[in-house]
Amino acid sequence: MFIVMVSSELAPVAKVGGLADVVFGLSRELEIRGHAVEIVLPKYDCMWYDEIWGLHKIADNLSVPWHGSSVNCSVWFGFVHGRKCFFIEPHSQDNFFQRGSFYGFHDDPMRFAFFSKATMEFMLKFDKRPDIIHCHDWQTGLVPVLLYEIYARLGMDRQRVVYTIHNFKHQGVTGEAVLWGTGLCRPEYFFHYDRLLDNFNHTAINLMKGGIVYSNYVVTVSPHHSWEARFTDQGYGLGQTLAIHHYKFGGILNGVDYDLWNPETDRFIPSHFNVWNVEGKYANKDALRERLWLRKEFKPIVAYVGRLDAQKGVHLIQHALFHALEKGAQFVLLGTGGDRGINNHFWHLKHYLNENADCHLEIGFNEQLAHLIYAGSDLMIVPSLFEPCGLTQMLAMRYGSVPVVRAVGGLVDTVFDRDHSDKPPELRCGYVFHDADFPAIESALSRSIGLWYNYPKEFRRLVTNAMAMDYSWAQSGTHYLNVYEQVRCK
Ligand SMILES: Nc1ncnc2c1ncn2[C@@H]1O[C@H](COP(=O)(O)OP(=O)(O)O[C@H]2O[C@H](CO)[C@@H](O)[C@H](O)[C@H]2O)[C@@H](O)[C@H]1O
Structure with a gap:
């Protein structure tokens, strides 16, 4: 299978928390099992560049439609500890990813809506036709929306989306400007309970909800939490949406990359050990x-x-x-x-x-x-x-x-x-x-x-x-592959 991961974080180059570890670890596991994995990330100025091998520009003319006009982007390629990564660098006055830190800006929803849009354009124009597009958290919730509402008609009708939610608390609740920016326009259509309308704030759309509604399968990162998200307040207002889409929702426990995190070989600790010693x-x-x-x-x-x-x-x-x-x-x-x-x-x-x-x-x-x-x-x-x-x-x-x-x-x-x-x-x-x-x-x-x-x-x-x-990726990798197999276009 060919899988494209779309993420705002990847360990160790762009890591704020566990999302970064999971995207790296799962990608590695899938590759070990013979699948082709490519990862698309924003090109942040604050990445740990010395962890990227062979970084070079592969294009400087990716034109991304944005607010009725377009933003020119460069696309970079490099290996992050063996993983194939594409980095998108927009050239606009917004300086979306040149801010010295990954998150924490008033226009975060706009920044990552742009990233989602640019990723779709990148796949379209670079002839990337993965079996599975795997998105993560609110930052990339718009990817399946864009795929279904725009890009399927442009030749990406065989791509399927798996969406992993690592944290329900942050959902990307934002105004209609994001719709105009990304070419989704039609606020009357998207401000609908069955689509992107936030379940509580009726003047806002919710990017994570979009991810749930439009993806072919939605995963959260442990079985127990999948239950909590549906049946307790830990779904942070998305419990209803999960109930409607329950047939395509489940929990898969994260794994840990046992190669990177190995007390027998760890390069950051002075004394190696294992369970027998x-x-x-x-x-x-x-x-x-x-x-x-x-x-x-x-x-x-x-x-x-x-x-x-x-x-x-x-x-x-x-x-x-x-x-x-x-x-x-x-x-x-x-x-x-x-x-x-x-x-x-x-x-x-x-x-x-x-x-x-x-x-x-x-x-x-x-x-x-x-x-x-x-x-x-x-x-x-x-x-x-x-x-x-x-x-x-x-x-x-x-x-x-x-x-x-x-x-x-x-x-x-x-x-x-x-x-x-x-x-x-x-x-x-x-x-x-x-x-x-x-x-x-x-x-x-x-x-x-x-x-x-x-x-x-x-x-x-x-x-x-x-x-x-x-808690290696061995088991969880199998669970994800089963999900991919279930939803992919045969
Ligand atoms: N100051 C620091 N310096 C160095 N390393 C640091 C650090 N702070 C955190 N880390 C590292 O970041 C990771 C944090 O993992 P968590 O599971 O706590 O993730 P987090 O809550 O960010 O993410 C969300 O996503 C993950 C992945 O799905 C879920 O496990 C989690 O429940 C969910 O909240 C660990 O690798 C930890 O060692």
């Missing part, structure tokens, strides 16, 4: 302490790696920090976020704890440090308020850091409580709590820290259980 892990703990100026003492290290966003349960993260210190653990945090208030809050916390040799807060994005934290920590907290899948708990397990998670979304599908799960003992791989309040996380953390101090052999067994779990 966990001993090697502890040199990484020393290295982590050295790197972050933590005191060397006989204590477990509790960590948090992730975006600093309300989604992640910031009040619980902060509480866990103080509780861990109180229980005799050390605490390490690596994170950053789009919300200035939350970021500032953690900067204050960092200054407040500056002299404390048992904790370190690193505010920023640092891929290499993330690897060292997974490898050097003993426990990893994921106290999310909602979590469509969650990669941190899976990465932590891969590196023998025991996850302490809240029972939501994909965390339910991947972490099984040591004391309370009904799974067989060898599949129990972490700690799970239910309520989003302080006593709940305290109890789970106390259990885990208690085990570390009082029953080290038992803790070691939990570490190896976690490491032995298989």
Whole structure:
């Protein structure tokens, strides 16, 4: 099969969060299985260009219809760790992708509507006729709309779209200007409940809803979250739309790229280890302490790696920090976020704890440090308020850091409580709590820290259980291929 991935992120060149990892990991898995995969991305000025091999311009005259006129684009090609990538660079005064960061601008819906339109033009004019166009999140929700409403008639009538939703909270709710920009025009047609009209704001369209309505299949990133999105408020207003389209909606658990994230070969950690030789892990703990100026003492290290966003349960993260210190653990945090208030809050916390040799807060994005934290920590907290899948708990397990998670979304599908799960003992791989309040996380953390101090052999067994779990792309790749096979034009 020939698959074109259309995405606003790709690890490691353009990564804000888990979307980037998934697009890379899934593409790689599909290629390993013999399928042809090409990835289309915006050419951001802030990408990590040294991770792109052989980048060169293949065209500088892709004319993209826009607002009744056109925008000239250059198209670049390069390999990102073996993946074939096309980068679209528009030349207009809007400077859509020359802004120094990936998201966070008032015209984000317009920026990515342009990207969606340009991707369609690129495929049309460069004779790309994939079996499957695989889009991700609200940024590319307009692709299936454009395909069905415009490009099918121009010769792209055999292309089918699979749409993966990584986060229902961000939907791209915007005004009709996007329709005029992309040539969809006809607001009276698209401002309709059955099409793009936002389910709550009747003066706005919703790009993610467009993605759901117009795609041939819609996936969210874990089975449990597919249920939550339909039957609880976690669909953020799209539950009704999912109910209407339930016959083409399902959950597929994300995988983790076990090649990139491999404690046996990881180039970012000083000591390699595996499930048969966990001993090697502890040199990484020393290295982590050295790197972050933590005191060397006989204590477990509790960590948090992730975006600093309300989604992640910031009040619980902060509480866990103080509780861990109180229980005799050390605490390490690596994170950053789009919300200035939350970021500032953690900067204050960092200054407040500056002299404390048992904790370190690193505010920023640092891929290499993330690897060292997974490898050097003993426990990893994921106290999310909602979590469509969650990669941190899976990465932590891969590196023998025991996850302490809240029972939501994909965390339910991947972490099984040591004391309370009904799974067989060898599949129990972490700690799970239910309520989003302080006593709940305290109890789970106390259990885990208690085990570390009082029953080290038992803790070691939990570490190896976690490491032995298989969350590679092998299974999820098969599920996606089944979906592709089901919808493709035969
Ligand atoms: N400051 C930092 N420095 C270095 N690395 C950092 C970092 N902050 C985060 N990361 C990395 O980014 C990834 C985050 O993964 P998550 O599953 O938490 O994704 P996120 O919530 O962004 O995305 C959404 O999409 C993903 C993918 O589908 C879903 O798993 C998830 O539930 C959903 O919310 C991990 O690889 C983590 O190591």
